Amino acid sequence: MIVGALAVVAVIAIVLFRRKSQAGAETASSRLFRALAASADGEWPLAMLGEHGAIEDRHDRSQFARGAVFALVTQRPTWRSPARWPGLAVNALLIALAMALASVSLVHYPGLRVGTAWVVEVGLFVLGLGCYAAATLVLSHFGTAKDHAVGTAVGLMTLGVAWVAGFYDGAPSVLLASLVILMPALAVLFDCALFDERGTVWVAGAICALTAGLAFFGGFVAATLVNGGGTPTPLLVAEAMRSGIHPYSAWAVGDSLGGASFMLVYVLVVGGVIGLGAGMALRPGHTSSAH
């Protein structure tokens, strides 16, 4: 996690330095708006881009940019881009899988439903999945079909990684799980190398972060459910005893659910920032390459 946090700080610093040197005194909202508008569908984001460029007053321009970002992010989903449906469908299936796995775990292991804390945890979990669904819909407005395909494909590779990490205990599994945060950056590099989609390449990283987070949850929890928590070591048994959850397999599944839920946030935030940072760093200096 420390490595992840350091990586995030490094990427943010690089991007800020690079952007600042390129854009001079431009505000963060203006930069964000230009990046989003150049990657968005339709003519009206470009119209806003033109208007934004014509506003001379810095404060007005920044205010315009903030409103325009809001409009871009909250626009209604359109279903006119069938090439993006597979990405949307994959994330919808992964969200359904996550809910199904959590439900099966709670039903099959009554020990996980002791007390009232689990109700709050389930509520937070559902809220988190709702955020994932909303972010997937928002991202469907941006980028090209290739960005979506690359982001989704690389994100899906996490399923295998998570399965292995969930099946085997130990340091190698933890290391493998930690590496998932690099998936979005990998998607950005693939997108750049394969399609040279530099103007919209950040979309591949963002979509990959979403898919990877969901895929990790699915693969990791499914593996734990299949192997029943694996072979208990004396250390793990002692930890399970201390938790008060019985039998050991219930504790193992609960532990897996907790870890995978943490990864839902960790991969999205840390991996997403790394992916977005890589995407923004690789973007060309101009903003019109997307169209």
Next chain:
Amino acid sequence: VSTRAVLAALAEDPSQWRHGYSVMKETQIHSGTLYPIFQRLEQSGLLESKWEDPLTSGRPARHLYRLTAPGLERARLEVARATDNPELQIRFAP
């Protein structure tokens, strides 16, 4: 109410092409609200748009907007409704 304000602003001089920013300044409507309204009005056939002539300044071209004939008719209807309705008059001055 925002849509009415946009229609009214564009109906002041229907033959004139307007920039979004000038409409935004006149109506005091946020850009995040204004452009989706432009988009909806255009999709409904009430508004037409075109790109301004390419400039030599190097900045991206802007969109220009103007009401269509049905749009102008709708604008007049909305202004008349607002005039008859005191509550709308407070929030929307024709």
